[in-house]
Amino acid sequence: MATANHNLSNYDKATIPNAKDFRFGIVVSEWNDNITEGLWQGAFEALIDCGAIKQNIVRWNVPGTFELTYGAARMSKSIYADSGMLDAIIVIGCVIQGETKHFDFVCEGVTQGIKDLNLKGDIPVIFCVLTDNNMQQSIDRSGGKHGNKGTEAAIAAIKMAALRKETV
Numbered sequence: 001m002a003t004a005n006h007n008l009s010n011y012d013k014a015t016i017p018n019a020k021d022f023r024f025g026i027v028v029s030e031w032n033d034n035i036t037e038g039l040w041q042g043a044f045e046a047l048i049d050c051g052a053i054k055q056n057i058v059r060w061n062v063p064g065t066f067e068l069t070y071g072a073a074r075m076s077k078s079i080y081a082d083s084g085m086l087d088a089i090i091v092i093g094c095v096i097q098g099e100t101k102h103f104d105f106v107c108e109g110v111t112q113g114i115k116d117l118n119l120k121g122d123i124p125v126i127f128c129v130l131t132d133n134n135m136q137q138s139i140d141r142s143g144g145k146h147g148n149k150g151t152e153a154a155i156a157a158i159k160m161a162a163l164r165k166e167t168v
């Protein structure tokens with residue numbers, strides 16, 4: 001189903017576990033920050049709406065989407081003295097097609113990198129990366145007419161944190 005037929009901000013709290021006991025890490029790319037800040041806001045607000053505690057949400061910034069993999073890998077190894085390991089990580093980026101093939105390599109690199117972290121690591125890493133043809137498509141998906149992919153990612157993070165807890 002294309003995003004055009006599925007608003008990214010829609011969720012039913014009755015189908016989502018309470019997030020009050022979960023710890024979340026969010027790694028945010030600074031490239032296209034007019035978009036990534038909107039995605040961050042959507043994710044943060046949805047986590048809080050579903051019961052997460054503000055002190056249990058850790059944010060790190062990285063220069064661009066390609067660095068999200070390293071940021072998530074380092075964050076997954078970080079022990080938070082006051083709360084222990086994280087329960088889920090969300091990586092937030094926005095890649096927009098330019099004049100060259102660089103778009104393809106950044107998108108492929110982050111996709112494979114995050115996939116590998118999910119296969120090899122113990123903490124689920126949620127892929128909140130827009131890979132758009134133009135800025136308008138990114139605007140539409142970061143709080144515009146198609147909703148907010150950050151919201152969608154937050155719900156996925158809660159559900160995967162619950163799955164991880166249930167399958168220990």
Ligand SMILES: Nc1c(NC[C@H](O)[C@H](O)[C@H](O)CO)[nH]c(=O)[nH]c1=O
Nearest residue numbers: 029031063064065066093094095096
């Ligand atoms: N063009 C975009 C980039 N490019 C930068 C890379 O992500 C990376 O930071 C650089 O190659 C150094 O390693 N990043 C985005 O997030 N979005 C873009 O549209």
Ligand SMILES: CC(=O)[C@@H](O)COP(=O)(O)O
Nearest residue numbers: 096097098099100102103
């Ligand atoms: C995704 C990118 O790296 C891209 O926006 C860079 O633009 P260009 O391909 O014109 O150098």
